[in-house]
Amino acid sequence: MKNYQLFTDNAILYQAMLADILLAKKSIYLETYIYGNDEIGRQFRDALTKKAQEGVDVKIIIDDFGAEVKEDFFHDLIKAGGKIKFFFKIIYSFKILSKNNNRNHRKLLIIDENIVYLGSSNIKQKHIAWHEMNIRLQDEVAQYFASVFLDNFQIAHKHSFLKRFHIAPIRSGLFEIIRDVPSIKFKKIRKRKIELIKQAKKQILIETPYFLPDKNFRKALKSAVKRNVEVIIILPKKSDVKMVDLVRNRYLGLLHKNGIQIYFYDANFLHGKFLVIDDNSFSLGSANINYRSLYIAFEINLFGWDKNIIKDLKNIFFEDLKKCEIFSYTKWETRPIIQKWVEKLLGKIRSNM
Template identity: 50%
Template sequence: MNSGSASFQLFSDPLRLYNSMLTDIENAKKYIYLETYKYGNDAIGIKFKDALTKKAKQGVEIKILMDSWGASVSHSFFSELIKLGAEIKFFKKIRWSWYSLTKNHRRDHRKLLLIDDEISYIGSANIASHSFNWRELTIRLVGDIAIPLKKTFFQSLSIFDKLFYDKIKLTRGIRHNGFEIIRDVPSELLQRHKIKFRDLIKKAKSEVIIETPYFIPPSSLRKVLAEAGKRGVKVSIITPKRSDVGMVDLLRSRFLGELYKNNVQIYFYVPQNLHAKVMLIDNKLFSIGSLNFDYRSFRFQHEISLIGKDPGIVKKIREHIDESLEDCELFNYDYWKKRPWVQKVFEWIFVPFRYLF
């Protein structure tokens, strides 16, 4: 689909997304760069490996960067690819030491597929079969946005095994033809997404919609969401009724009542896991990428998002959100108030450890 300066497609269905990715891989001429949090040792992982191996045999440059915690494969899985000259890197292998809970927790959560300086995929989907039935959101862009995204890929690749690096350089904002690329690395001070999202929500005039699989926002973002609701902005949070991380579902409950009392509408997606990560402001500005609206993503993970105002993309994201809402049920405040005291105790105990989930 063409819209202004952007030729794009949105994918909510993982099967359609994977088929599109594999077709683009098949047509690659120069390079294929893949960055992903999870890479499955399963039918999808094998399908992608075979497609990439075929292209390597044709002389196409292949580079894969996957997170060592999220991936369920090893170098041996890619042995033929490696023999053909492909570069396979596992981001930050787990090291057991006194700082395990802090350093090992800092994962590469980004999801990018870049091909030939022409095709870019950015969004929520990993390369794995377990999410076949999930509702995702990934955008495919045709154009030279691939060039600045390629720069971010190489910067991530350059620190795959480093404990220390220039965080300011690696989180510097990138603007390109009406788009803005926001990046985060683990940092207590920088947190570019949190700062950007806080400012966007503060400036919202009519509507804020956030769709996220895991909703445990830091206090500063809960504050601006509540303030927006109080000043008459329509604020909607869409999150799965039951995600794939049950502890997150428990912890988020602690914050929902207060937000509801400040006119924030909370919707639970019912059919299956909702894994899309998108924000829409005033039906004019969007953010789509890898970032979950939770403490862990804002503070501890390497994340990336694409922000823009392209009307065609906004329209399609709105359609995606409206389709999600058709399968949602509203948060029930009265039911929430009557939740068991045992649940309240667990919420209180585990909230200080929210960065672990």
């Protein structure tokens, strides 16, 4: 019997998460970037409140920028003993941008330190139709995710902390937890992905909603093609951030000329984030391939070597590929001059994307 389940459909994911929450006996830890003030948000709040009233330890981390709710939304939950922290509360000062740029983009749900959900999905009704990538894993690695959550819970209100104590990789069986904090020096997820790309022998599959790879990431992909490795990337035809789409266009033609296959997913908005290398390894989680995720956000990814998960991820990838249109170099080369100028201009501020 498999100890995991993959979810690309948020409606099914939310049902599974709520069912596990209602079965919790000891603890529920929830961490999310966006929490909607909507029907889905209320369903999660009510389920969590019920468990807190039953004596279950309920702790929640919501990024303050992504939160669409305030503390009073959870009044009954807090009254029952649940604890809520809004991560890095917005600071209003003359340095409002620099002070508030570092956001918590992680998405986790840990039940009884025995079951962990992680991936790309926020808690929001509007996202119900998005195409995601999440995993439910019932494995001893869940207890390590619980430790990582509690570690983040402790620093949720601390804008200053010793970063090296919050980034150590954690290996458990066929899995490894890699986490990032805002840092130019310590970027564990980026480094591990580049390492895996450099080790690829046959095939690299990437699915991501936001694609603004830095120079070294692009170099690793192009070098892989030179080693006769097939590189296929699926992106959304249109993301929910128009500026990111414009900036990514600068790279697509050049990557295509270097032999990288690029496809646009057009069924609905693709928000899943995962990587598969050959038949050997995978990565999935909250991290995008853009400057914000690579350098200035709190992120968390699961890396692994489980052959069954790799097989299922590849099946999902190639099913998604059937709903794609291929990148057209001719269209890219003949796009309007004004668009090229805008792409170049926005590229100067890509550190905020």
